[in-house]
Amino acid sequence: MGCCMEKNERKEIGEVSQSKWEKLKTKIDKYKEIPGSLISVLQEAQEIYGYLPKEILQQIGESMGIKPAKIHGVATFYTQFRLEPVGKYLISLCQGTACHVNGSKLIEEVIRSELNVDAGGTTKDQLFTLHNVACLGCCSLSPVMMINGETYGKLTPDMARMIIREIMTSEQKGV
Amino acid sequence: MKIIVGQGSCGIAAGANKVYAAIEEEFKSRDMKGELALTGCVGMCYLEPIVEVIQENGEKITYVKVTPEMVKEIIAENIPGYTIEKQDEEILLKQKRIALKNCGLINPESIEEYIASGGYQGIEKCVKEMSPEEVIEEVKSANLRGRGGAGFPTWFKWNAARQSLDTPKYMVCNADEGDPGAFMDRSILEGDPHSVIEGMLIGAYAIGANEGVIYVRAEYPLAILRLEKAMGQAKEKGYLGQDIKGSGFSFELRIKAGAGAFVCGEETALIASLEGERGMPRLKPPFPAQKGYWQKPTNINNVETFANIPWIIRNGGNAFAEIGSEKSKGTKVFALTGKIKKGGLVEVPMGIPLREIIFDIGGGIKNDKGFKAVQMGGPSGGCIPEHLLDTAVDYDSINKTGAIMGSGGMVVMDETTCMVDMARFFLDFTRKESCGKCIHCRIGTKRMLEILTRICNGDGRDGDIELLQELGLKIKDGSLCGLGQTAPNPVLSTIQYFREEYEQHIYDKKCPAKQCTSLLTYTILPQYCIGCGICAKNCPVQAIAGERKQPYTILQDTCIQCGKCKEVCRFQAVEVE
Numbered sequence: 001m002g003c004c005m006e007k008n009e010r011k012e013i014g015e016v017s018q019s020k021w022e023k024l025k026t027k028i029d030k031y032k033e034i035p036g037s038l039i040s041v042l043q044e045a046q047e048i049y050g051y052l053p054k055e056i057l058q059q060i061g062e063s064m065g066i067k068p069a070k071i072h073g074v075a076t077f078y079t080q081f082r083l084e085p086v087g088k089y090l091i092s093l094c095q096g097t098a099c100h101v102n103g104s105k106l107i108e109e110v111i112r113s114e115l116n117v118d119a120g121g122t123t124k125d126q127l128f129t130l131h132n133v134a135c136l137g138c139c140s141l142s143p144v145m146m147i148n149g150e151t152y153g154k155l156t157p158d159m160a161r162m163i164i165r166e167i168m169t170s171e172q173k174g175v
Numbered sequence: 176m177k178i179i180v181g182q183g184s185c186g187i188a189a190g191a192n193k194v195y196a197a198i199e200e201e202f203k204s205r206d207m208k209g210e211l212a213l214t215g216c217v218g219m220c221y222l223e224p225i226v227e228v229i230q231e232n233g234e235k236i237t238y239v240k241v242t243p244e245m246v247k248e249i250i251a252e253n254i255p256g257y258t259i260e261k262q263d264e265e266i267l268l269k270q271k272r273i274a275l276k277n278c279g280l281i282n283p284e285s286i287e288e289y290i291a292s293g294g295y296q297g298i299e300k301c302v303k304e305m306s307p308e309e310v311i312e313e314v315k316s317a318n319l320r321g322r323g324g325a326g327f328p329t330w331f332k333w334n335a336a337r338q339s340l341d342t343p344k345y346m347v348c349n350a351d352e353g354d355p356g357a358f359m360d361r362s363i364l365e366g367d368p369h370s371v372i373e374g375m376l377i378g379a380y381a382i383g384a385n386e387g388v389i390y391v392r393a394e395y396p397l398a399i400l401r402l403e404k405a406m407g408q409a410k411e412k413g414y415l416g417q418d419i420k421g422s423g424f425s426f427e428l429r430i431k432a433g434a435g436a437f438v439c440g441e442e443t444a445l446i447a448s449l450e451g452e453r454g455m456p457r458l459k460p461p462f463p464a465q466k467g468y469w470q471k472p473t474n475i476n477n478v479e480t481f482a483n484i485p486w487i488i489r490n491g492g493n494a495f496a497e498i499g500s501e502k503s504k505g506t507k508v509f510a511l512t513g514k515i516k517k518g519g520l521v522e523v524p525m526g527i528p529l530r531e532i533i534f535d536i537g538g539g540i541k542n543d544k545g546f547k548a549v550q551m552g553g554p555s556g557g558c559i560p561e562h563l564l565d566t567a568v569d570y571d572s573i574n575k576t577g578a579i580m581g582s583g584g585m586v587v588m589d590e591t592t593c594m595v596d597m598a599r600f601f602l603d604f605t606r607k608e609s610c611g612k613c614i615h616c617r618i619g620t621k622r623m624l625e626i627l628t629r630i631c632n633g634d635g636r637d638g639d640i641e642l643l644q645e646l647g648l649k650i651k652d653g654s655l656c657g658l659g660q661t662a663p664n665p666v667l668s669t670i671q672y673f674r675e676e677y678e679q680h681i682y683d684k685k686c687p688a689k690q691c692t693s694l695l696t697y698t699i700l701p702q703y704c705i706g707c708g709i710c711a712k713n714c715p716v717q718a719i720a721g722e723r724k725q726p727y728t729i730l731q732d733t734c735i736q737c738g739k740c741k742e743v744c745r746f747q748a749v750e751v752e
Contacts, residue, residue, distance in 0.1 A: 035469075036451035039434050043393065077453040077610075078434030080393050097356030097550065097586045098512035100600050106738075134437070134604070135355035136394070138188040139512035140220030140519055151188035157742065 051082040086129040096135030099142040183216030189223035197243035215366020217279025218520035274482040278366030286408035289369040297485035302422035310381040316492030323477030326570040335464035336382040339472035344384040353437035354553030357584030360478035364398035368405035374481030437608035456656035500526030503569030513586040544589040552581025555661035557668025577668035593690035594673040599627040601665035615653030635681035701726035703748035710740035
């Protein structure tokens, strides 16, 4: 039985990745006609996969006729692209000038010590990724962080700690 | 009853979406026939979310800092002190709005409202009554200079692209607003996307381009969404596409999302990125006007520049040139942030003194602390100290102070901001964003950052200031593009005006602003300490000793200056020096 289930699971994973690839493939076919579309294709791929897996970069290269070295060069040049998977909650901590002046350093320290992770890293349980961003553009709410698209402004170290702990508790309850 | 909710990114971050949903819900539950609409950012970010209620008789009430809980009362017209204060309303009167004239007033998702405000009359006038040369002449008489930072005359660039014989030509909008602390372009795109499209149309007609691209920062999803909507509407109404308004002029426009690289604000790097390459700048000449996107004549202007164009065509270049100072005409939008009371977006005539922007419009310094400096131009700019606060805001006067006009970021700093730490912050940014092509920029910024970091950590050495200055000048000379040529500015300008602060860090091992943690000493004042022990309990390194109900003491050898004790003490008994 156990073995059988494993097989089914594997099949399911295979189907998921197949459907993801097909989704990307249609995008690639669309962009192939437009010269200079590599960045757009990588953006689509990241949208689908959440990051840029190495083998997908390889496949993109093969389908578009672009050398792997060039794809790697472009993917590593821009800060938007991630070569590692991210956690369930992506914390984008604003490090813009206004946030810096208003104490984003303290917020970062709190989050790092709460999660025991460095900027750019993901927690061992794959729950959180801490990502420093240049500016989220809500300077009048500084210091600001964004967690999965939701903005939290006028942060204090205590508030940041509470927000993180709340997510942790709700996750533990969920499990 | 019509209710308008301000929904720029900052409004949404402050909770405007939830307010909007609550109003929708309230309309439904009361079975009311009200009109609910959205608008862009009016610039008063410190009051967001902002809700405007327009009564049947045309009376308008503005509510500020609205929460979903307040919605019921607002709709019931029970108005208990949520309305905007007079002095805040007057902030708008102190401004002169051209690029922002529709922001916060019209619905950015409605082309009808844009047209009703006089929109698309500019391009109609161009294609029906003016030759491309006349359009360029009009922009020349306006003396509009590029709002992206460098301040290059717009007409000159257009003329150069017009003169290029090669075809096709391209019109590009630089909306890759990378300066941390600046959000003017985002607000214009979110609040009035049609004005940018119209500006591009006019420019394209002038240079003879039939294809255009808007290169937007990927971090601006709402701006991209509103632009896409606006482009669809413009196409439907015949303002984009083939044979615009029967004139024979055609223009196709598309959006390209950038992927996060500050250097792509530089023209040639932006073009490389548009072509799907790493965004590396190249040597000029040839200029983009001769060889740009796919080696064809290309003109690139910034969002705010384009947003000024329709007004100039409608009202005439001379009307624009009447505003502003002798060499800088028109208005400029600034993102006023940092330690300021009324942070947000302001548009003022060129030439007004900095002091007026910060103290009259911005309301002065948060918590009434002392003003220290204002940072202009972001990572390419510099800090302007108090004794220069009467400097007029125009390209040339700002340049003289060692800062630059830049794209419009204006970050205000008070006495608690450490200038060495500020310089380190910007160098850290440019070091990360250097594309690596030029050795001076790639390695030089890293070396400068190392020196600044050691000064902040209390390991500064005699001669470090001179070394920073020497390196700074070499990086300026040895870099190809604007990023490297301006990267040392934040350091050089802070050394120029705040040298004493550097010296205190290096020789006295003290940070007067109390920001550089390694240079701080924490002590417990026995007269205030009640001996509760909460500091000792929270100290991560057990550096606080004492007995309950007796004053505690900090063991300086063990203390890591984390500040936790100060944070938890309820009796202000922890002193920092």
